[in-house]
Amino acid sequence: MLQVALIYPEIPPNTGNIARTCAATNTQLHLVEPLGFEISDRQLKRAGIDYWEYVDVTVHPHIESLREASKGGRWICFSARGSQSFREFQYQDGDWLLFGSESSGLPEEIIANNLTVQIPMEHPKVRSLNLSVSAALGLFEARRQLGL
Template identity: 50%
Template sequence: MHTAPLNIILYQPEIPPNTGNIARLCACTGCHLHLIHPLGFEISDRTLRRAGLDYWKYLQLTEHACWQDFLKSGCIGGTMHAFTTRGQQLLWDCRFEPGDALLFGPESRGLPEEILDSTTNVRLPMRPDAPVRSLNLSSACAVAVYEAFRQWRHDPLFPSILS
């Protein structure tokens, strides 16, 4: 198995197609997907598998029983960037390094305060009068992953991931 450029962490995701789309993103980019339970669906859910199409066999996936088990696993060596509508740091002001973790909360409520208090909180910019509160989870995740890759576009260590 290759070394993942980023770790994508979904904390208690609720909507199968979002998780399936993110799984496909991870399979295409080599990112490691971490799912923190409880999930709002079964991992074998038909809609989850369909959203990921035939990419599941290429996915580096780890499931964690709960947030504390994830933390105890010590599997993240880099900075943890939590994405939240309440983040003070804008995405383009954030510097990503290989091995960092991009953390996303459940679609209906976002990340709990106790997690946000211990992470770097990042916000995707939106217009001030936007009639919606946030982007779709899978869209936000893709934007963040490709911003990290954009930052690394001149890094000689990552030519294969960026071609």
């Protein structure tokens, strides 16, 4: 089973939209603190609409808690600094798809020690996509490859 992890997310509507995507695909969502919002945030709830009861969310107090929960699974980091396209990468059942904060992405120490993919950008002035768009692209590509 695939897992999605957001490392230090900052913007409530992005996390709410990702939670909604996870609910639709029956994918567990992991959030690593510190968060840039409260879980009860009105914008977070609004973005997730009525689907919060259908998503399995785990909040981790720190990255080591996530590492412990993911034992046995590969961490696949999504970053503009990745060298391989997320479409060419071969996903496996049990992979953990990691996405960083909106302002700074994933910490360098996480990227340096794990598999890292990128979503290609055609325009050289566009640094990245919205976090919820990136998470949806990554999750659905992994699911497509796994026949889900």
